Amino acid sequence: MGKFINQMFFTLLFVGLFGAWVFAQSGGTFQIEKSVIAAGGGSSAGDQFSVDGTIGQSVAGITSTGGAFSLAGGFWGGTASAAPIARTKFDFDGDGKTDESVFRPSDNVWYLNRSQAGFAGYQFGTAGDLITPADFTGDGKTDVAVFRPSTGSWFILKSEDGTFYGANFGTNGDIPAPGDFDGDGKADLAVFRPSTGTWFLQRSTAGFSAVAFGTNGDMPTLGDFDGDGKTDVAVFRPSSGVWYRLNSSNGSFFGVQFGVTGDKVVPADYTGDGKTDIAVWRPLSGTWYILKSEDGSFYGAAFGTAGDLPVPGDYDGDGKTDIAVFRPGDGNWYEQRSSSGFAATHFGTTGDKPTPGAYVN
Ligand SMILES: [Ca+2]
Ligand SMILES: [Ca+2]
Numbered sequence: 001m002g003k004f005i006n007q008m009f010f011t012l013l014f015v016g017l018f019g020a021w022v023f024a025q026s027g028g029t030f031q032i033e034k035s036v037i038a039a040g041g042g043s044s045a046g047d048q049f050s051v052d053g054t055i056g057q058s059v060a061g062i063t064s065t066g067g068a069f070s071l072a073g074g075f076w077g078g079t080a081s082a083a084p085i086a087r088t089k090f091d092f093d094g095d096g097k098t099d100e101s102v103f104r105p106s107d108n109v110w111y112l113n114r115s116q117a118g119f120a121g122y123q124f125g126t127a128g129d130l131i132t133p134a135d136f137t138g139d140g141k142t143d144v145a146v147f148r149p150s151t152g153s154w155f156i157l158k159s160e161d162g163t164f165y166g167a168n169f170g171t172n173g174d175i176p177a178p179g180d181f182d183g184d185g186k187a188d189l190a191v192f193r194p195s196t197g198t199w200f201l202q203r204s205t206a207g208f209s210a211v212a213f214g215t216n217g218d219m220p221t222l223g224d225f226d227g228d229g230k231t232d233v234a235v236f237r238p239s240s241g242v243w244y245r246l247n248s249s250n251g252s253f254f255g256v257q258f259g260v261t262g263d264k265v266v267p268a269d270y271t272g273d274g275k276t277d278i279a280v281w282r283p284l285s286g287t288w289y290i291l292k293s294e295d296g297s298f299y300g301a302a303f304g305t306a307g308d309l310p311v312p313g314d315y316d317g318d319g320k321t322d323i324a325v326f327r328p329g330d331g332n333w334y335e336q337r338s339s340s341g342f343a344a345t346h347f348g349t350t351g352d353k354p355t356p357g358a359y360v361n
């Protein structure tokens, strides 16, 4: 019917422009095979039919009938789909952009400079807690959360309604390493136990798992390196600068040397291909080194100085993690945003822990 309506449209257009130069459809019975998408309109008349009105989404559901035809408007097929949930890290308002945010140990308050919802402060946690912000509830908004080493307890402030819940998982000396290990959209409670080189995962859908991987002195490195939507069990070994991981997609082992002792591990998806890139920040020179997941090549970028804390995040929401640092001395954020360019923001003060640096070891 696309053709038919187009003909009809042009016919009417020509009628309008040239008056009597009429090109009309006529015949006994029309077979209308396709629908038009918007821009219908006008009318056409003949011996066996008469169609009036607009055919398109705005009048979908209406059935036109006549002597020799029946025309049913309809909605486009498929079921209504909800807007996709942004899965951006350290994004407390769920707008797809990482928010500048800090935890202040002196008053146990989380201060959030949310990119869309604005300022918020939550007193949550106590001295000695380790901050563990992640989206545990799966609504696309990062939840304020802490791990309490003294009791092996997690406390999570739900983004949905501001209530909190607690769970015991892990013990003193464990390094919290929450991630979405089963790929259901919810971060899972997880710890790495250096003393035995064991990961303990409490997966939200797939349940409990213990995985022997890594050794004492290793640092857990959170990311989805193989891009299957599941966080991979992975560590960085500072003594040798080697990254080791188990690819969640097929269980295969992978190791690569990248970085040296003293580097900060800052794995994230800097290139925007959906795979976490292995990356380090070297404090002495303030240099970022990023190993591209696409082709295994690497690049370096000088950004930040000694004493800064690396806070990689997607501050401009373009799907690529941006290199960024928090300067504890003055509470300034410096961001080299992949699409929006450089930005400097003051948020926080001396002694604050920037939440996007929560898993930077
Ligand atoms: Ca945000
Ligand atoms: Ca999960």
Ligand SMILES: [Ca+2]
Binding pocket: 223, 224, 225, 226, 227, 228, 229, 230, 231, 232, 247, 248, 249
């Ligand atoms: Ca994975």
Ligand SMILES: [Ca+2]
Binding pocket: 313, 314, 315, 316, 317, 318, 319, 320, 321, 322, 337, 338, 339
């Ligand atoms: Ca970005």
